[in-house]
Amino acid sequence: MKRRELPPLIAIALILLGLSAGSLALPDRAFSDNENRYLQQSPQLTADHLFSGKFTQEAEKYESDQILLRDFWMGAASTLQRLLGKGDINGVYLGADGYYFARLTEDEFDDASYEKNLRAVTAFFDTHTDVSCRLLLSPSPGTLLWDKLPVGAPMYDAAPRRELLPALVGRDRVVDVTDALMALDEPYYRTDHHWTTVGAQAAYEVWCDSTNRAVRNQELTAVTDTFRGTLYSKVLLPDSPQDTITLPKGVTIHSMDCDGKLTDSLYDWSRLQEKDQYTVFMGGNWAHTEIDTGAENGRRLLLVKDSFANCFLPFLVGDFEHITVLDLRYFNGSVEELMDGGVTDVLVLYEMSNFAADHNIFKLNQG
Amino acid sequence: MVFSSTVFLLLFLPLVAVIYYVCPRRGRNAVLLIASLLFYGWGEPKYILIMLFSTVFDYCNGLGIGYFRHLGRNKAAKAVLIVSVVGNLSILGFFKYTDFAVDNINSLLSLGLPALGLALPIGISFYTFQTMSYTIDVYRCQVAPQRNILDFAAYVTLFPQLIAGPIVQYKTVEKDLHTRQENWLEASRGMQRFVVGLGKKVLLANQMGALWESISAMEHPGVLTAWLGALAFTFQIYFDFSGYSDMAIGLGHLFGFTFLENFRYPYESRSVTEFWRRWHISLGTWFREYVYIPLGGNRRGLWRQMLNLLIVWFLTGLWHGASWNFVLWGLYYAALLILEKTVLLKVLNRLPAAVGHLYTCLCFVLGWVLFAVTDLGRLGQYFAAMFSGVLIDGGTWYLLRSNAAWLVLAAVGCTALPASLWKRWEERLPNGAATALRAVGVTAVLLLSMAFLVGDSYNPFLYFRF
Numbered sequence: 001m002k003r004r005e006l007p008p009l010i011a012i013a014l015i016l017l018g019l020s021a022g023s024l025a026l027p028d029r030a031f032s033d034n035e036n037r038y039l040q041q042s043p044q045l046t047a048d049h050l051f052s053g054k055f056t057q058e059a060e061k062y063e064s065d066q067i068l069l070r071d072f073w074m075g076a077a078s079t080l081q082r083l084l085g086k087g088d089i090n091g092v093y094l095g096a097d098g099y100y101f102a103r104l105t106e107d108e109f110d111d112a113s114y115e116k117n118l119r120a121v122t123a124f125f126d127t128h129t130d131v132s133c134r135l136l137l138s139p140s141p142g143t144l145l146w147d148k149l150p151v152g153a154p155m156y157d158a159a160p161r162r163e164l165l166p167a168l169v170g171r172d173r174v175v176d177v178t179d180a181l182m183a184l185d186e187p188y189y190r191t192d193h194h195w196t197t198v199g200a201q202a203a204y205e206v207w208c209d210s211t212n213r214a215v216r217n218q219e220l221t222a223v224t225d226t227f228r229g230t231l232y233s234k235v236l237l238p239d240s241p242q243d244t245i246t247l248p249k250g251v252t253i254h255s256m257d258c259d260g261k262l263t264d265s266l267y268d269w270s271r272l273q274e275k276d277q278y279t280v281f282m283g284g285n286w287a288h289t290e291i292d293t294g295a296e297n298g299r300r301l302l303l304v305k306d307s308f309a310n311c312f313l314p315f316l317v318g319d320f321e322h323i324t325v326l327d328l329r330y331f332n333g334s335v336e337e338l339m340d341g342g343v344t345d346v347l348v349l350y351e352m353s354n355f356a357a358d359h360n361i362f363k364l365n366q367g
Numbered sequence: 368m369v370f371s372s373t374v375f376l377l378l379f380l381p382l383v384a385v386i387y388y389v390c391p392r393r394g395r396n397a398v399l400l401i402a403s404l405l406f407y408g409w410g411e412p413k414y415i416l417i418m419l420f421s422t423v424f425d426y427c428n429g430l431g432i433g434y435f436r437h438l439g440r441n442k443a444a445k446a447v448l449i450v451s452v453v454g455n456l457s458i459l460g461f462f463k464y465t466d467f468a469v470d471n472i473n474s475l476l477s478l479g480l481p482a483l484g485l486a487l488p489i490g491i492s493f494y495t496f497q498t499m500s501y502t503i504d505v506y507r508c509q510v511a512p513q514r515n516i517l518d519f520a521a522y523v524t525l526f527p528q529l530i531a532g533p534i535v536q537y538k539t540v541e542k543d544l545h546t547r548q549e550n551w552l553e554a555s556r557g558m559q560r561f562v563v564g565l566g567k568k569v570l571l572a573n574q575m576g577a578l579w580e581s582i583s584a585m586e587h588p589g590v591l592t593a594w595l596g597a598l599a600f601t602f603q604i605y606f607d608f609s610g611y612s613d614m615a616i617g618l619g620h621l622f623g624f625t626f627l628e629n630f631r632y633p634y635e636s637r638s639v640t641e642f643w644r645r646w647h648i649s650l651g652t653w654f655r656e657y658v659y660i661p662l663g664g665n666r667r668g669l670w671r672q673m674l675n676l677l678i679v680w681f682l683t684g685l686w687h688g689a690s691w692n693f694v695l696w697g698l699y700y701a702a703l704l705i706l707e708k709t710v711l712l713k714v715l716n717r718l719p720a721a722v723g724h725l726y727t728c729l730c731f732v733l734g735w736v737l738f739a740v741t742d743l744g745r746l747g748q749y750f751a752a753m754f755s756g757v758l759i760d761g762g763t764w765y766l767l768r769s770n771a772a773w774l775v776l777a778a779v780g781c782t783a784l785p786a787s788l789w790k791r792w793e794e795r796l797p798n799g800a801a802t803a804l805r806a807v808g809v810t811a812v813l814l815l816s817m818a819f820l821v822g823d824s825y826n827p828f829l830y831f832r833f
Contacts, residue, residue, distance in 0.1 A: 007806040009555035012562060013381075015813050020377040056368075056409050063373040067821055077822030080815065084772035087765060105762070107586050150769070154762035236822070
């Protein structure tokens, strides 16, 4: 009788002790490529940390982050979720044709902040009437490709927010790229929250139209077909699709200064070896970037943006002699000072939900 | 520390279990005491002192009561008991209810008294009730006072039931404290029970909790969505709480203790009266033995019984958290229980069982909404959403479809069906096969729980208000 009861206990003990020993023996990982985040390192035991609770918090995170087969556990949990018919995992919808979409419901869209930001942009535009100013808000992927969302999945309605733009900012100063993107096969990546370079190019053409520029045709070349982006990092399904990143290879610049780091290319090719291959564009996000394009046409652009602009930027190079790029999340200097340097054009480019959620837009109007 | 964490499962538990079994029997209570202090101090390094004070305080009170009882000085014994009860309730009151009282006094008298802003020591409601049960039972001569402070401290701090119950009365583990016989059979069953509890918490409760949280955050849920949310919380609280009790009882077995059952498939009940005999049994028992019966119970006429019920359920509600919604929740049950005692039970007994089930389900689902939404304004809004407005909102069907499988699993899982099916199969299988199947079953649940612990970040602790 007794012996027969033992196998379940042995199974449980083997799993717990095995995982425990395995996790301890395994060398710690600093970064999780799959999740695209830094993992907790061995916590420091000091009296200070112990009594503030920092030590125990870090120890719990450490134990969970450095567990044996972490990626396997995460993939297994997601696989079971999907098997049981869940339409979303960790806030990401599992859409049709392998598309993932960040979930953002009607309640979650912060209209007050959205309107406040729009007013800040308008105020900024109004103080620079001598400069050609444009606001371009890329639609959130889930609102544009709504037919690929799981049936009935709650997503905020972009239409009323879009209609607000001409009224608040001014019809001529808004670049509406919705229809142009809608006409494309793949305006957004499947596994990443950004638009594809094809999408960015279509948006560029609309911007050209809006600013009375002739569109210059750029040929796009594929540089990787193994891209799994930020949405994949949340879903972590082992059989997630892989995306292709294309870019206009022929674009050259004279020099680029990213927060003091100098380079002569818009692309950081080394990033293609890393997990987040989208950072091939500009090598990621910087607070303040100055680009000398080498074109001599006297036009200078101030680009205020989120990461959606990173793959949009190459198309602009031929149109300007100099481009100043600001990411207000990190930039704390004076925008006005930069405007004094002879800026002829301003473009504010964000993804719509990013723009609504951003609490830094006010910095535009600070001295 | 909580059971549903990798630190507990992969570091604390294996280490403590190995040291415990390596240690000779004489030292095992000391091992448990040290382990329990570590377990508690992990999240509450400062509040460990309150627990230790509580332990020493009632250790002395127990000795004092026993001493005076022995001498036949009953009044003195009673005085010590009163010191004990007042002391325990003061500690509980100070940490748990001061800010609530200050808040209410402020709004009643328009004053601006400052709140203490104390964090509630986790588990304080459980261990103060446990130590009170001890001194009261010593006074009632139901147990002998514990002379060994180490053994007594091991009882008070015993980590399996420390932070989320069950409320283990001293008399139920008095023997175990001294003469328990750990054996592999019990350890194996205990760990299987633990894994089942872990699965209930990590797999079912957390999924249902995430659903409830997303719905309760909605500004204008449709009627159906609001009911779905209420149902999700109903499942969450059951699987979370009974899962914790399973884990506690299972761990108790691992260390040779037998704790009484805390849940007996309460959602199968056919009346609210029955529901409360099957839900959080250890709390109901505590209030019956130490409040309801001393107040006279049902022996002093109907009116007095109703008053007693009202008192007990007011306190039961308040015990669950220092907020008016918990009081409302308690009084809601007092009303239902009085109604059942006077008329409804007789009616229900004559009706088909399904009617009783349906009525009871309705009662506890509505009850859980009272329990879940602590802000009274929000509470009103939520009830309004359940009974008025649009039937379905834009997301209703999606939420239903996306969670349908989990909901079915939860609905089946909260009944006795899986256990009875398992029993029937096990009897038909040859011995070896049944054990093998058991091993496969617990392995699967444990592995899945690990996957969800690591992969799913949503893992709340619900008892921080208790």
